[in-house]
Amino acid sequence: MSTQEQEEAEKKYDPLDTTLKFVDRGDDLDPVSSDFFSLRAEMSCGHAVTPESLTQWCRSQLNEGNYKFRCPALVDGITMCNKLWSYKEVRRLADLDVEEMQYFEENMARLAVAEYCEVHSCPRCKTSVERKNLSNLCVQCVVCTADLKKSYQFCWQCDKPWKSPGAGSGRCGNDGCVNKDLQILWTCKTISLFDVVGVDSCPSVRACPVCGLKVEHNQKYCKNVVCPRCKEEFCFVCLKLKRICCQTSSPFTICPDGVAPRQTSIPVWKKKITGK
Known part of the structure; x- marks a missing residue:
C-alpha cells in the first residue's frame, strides 16, 4: 500500500462510533464533494459530508481568512444553507490528525485575534x-x-x-x-475589469475603505468585492461602500466619479465592540 493510500485509509469514520449518524446514499447532500459512493456522516444542519470533503472545505475557508465554518450546501438549488458548524463538530467529523488539528487551531486563533x-x-x-x-x-x-x-x-x-x-x-x-502596504498601493500594476463597462485601468490592489486590509480583484464578475477581514462589501473602482455606489450606478458599469486614484493613506479600522 502506498503512502497516499495509507493516508486515505486512515481518513475514515469509525463505523462503531455511536455518536455519529451515518448515511449511505448517492444523493447531492455533500456540499463540497462529487464522490457519491463514499460513506457520509450527517452534520448538525442535516447535510452529509465525507471526512475528505469536510477537511477540504474548512481548509479553503481558513485560507480565505474565515475561521467560522458554515455549510455551503444549496437549499432548493438557490439559497446557501449557511448554518454554523462548531469546531468541535468539524474536528470530530473531519477526523483530523494531529498535524491538521494544529494547523486548524493555530490559524483559527490567529484569525480570531486579528478580528478584534x-x-x-x-x-x-x-x-x-x-x-x-x-x-x-x-x-x-x-x-x-x-x-x-x-x-x-x-x-x-x-x-x-x-x-x-x-x-x-x-x-x-x-x-x-516606510509603510510596505502603502508602497504596494502606490506601485501595483493596473488591471481591467472585463465585465465592468468602462473600467480598463484600475489599480490591482486596494486598501479596504473600512478596515485597511489589502484586497485584490479577480477581474471577474462585478466591480464589488467583500473584504475578508471586516466583511464589508465595497466598490473596487470608486472605493465607496456597495450600498452607496449602487445608488448611482449598476455593478457592471463604471461609477459616475470614475476610477478612484491610488490611495495615499490606509484607513484605520474603528471596530465596534459589542461586548458579546
Whole structure:
C-alpha cells in the first residue's frame, strides 16, 4: 500500500462510533464533494459530508481568512444553507490528525485575534504585542521592558527600536522606515475589469475603505468585492461602500466619479465592540 493510500485509509469514520449518524446514499447532500459512493456522516444542519470533503472545505475557508465554518450546501438549488458548524463538530467529523488539528487551531486563533485587535511579534523577544492605538506606530513590549528594567519600544512599521522622542509620533526616526502596504498601493500594476463597462485601468490592489486590509480583484464578475477581514462589501473602482455606489450606478458599469486614484493613506479600522 502506498503512502497516499495509507493516508486515505486512515481518513475514515469509525463505523462503531455511536455518536455519529451515518448515511449511505448517492444523493447531492455533500456540499463540497462529487464522490457519491463514499460513506457520509450527517452534520448538525442535516447535510452529509465525507471526512475528505469536510477537511477540504474548512481548509479553503481558513485560507480565505474565515475561521467560522458554515455549510455551503444549496437549499432548493438557490439559497446557501449557511448554518454554523462548531469546531468541535468539524474536528470530530473531519477526523483530523494531529498535524491538521494544529494547523486548524493555530490559524483559527490567529484569525480570531486579528478580528478584534492588532497583534504583532516583538522583534526582540518574539512575544505577541497588541497595538491598542491604531494610529500610533510606537508600541511597548512589557516583556522586554521587565527584562531590561527600562522601557523598550519599537516601531510597528519597521520593527526597529523607537528613536523619535515623542512616543505619540507617527515617525520612529529610523532611516528607511516606510509603510510596505502603502508602497504596494502606490506601485501595483493596473488591471481591467472585463465585465465592468468602462473600467480598463484600475489599480490591482486596494486598501479596504473600512478596515485597511489589502484586497485584490479577480477581474471577474462585478466591480464589488467583500473584504475578508471586516466583511464589508465595497466598490473596487470608486472605493465607496456597495450600498452607496449602487445608488448611482449598476455593478457592471463604471461609477459616475470614475476610477478612484491610488490611495495615499490606509484607513484605520474603528471596530465596534459589542461586548458579546
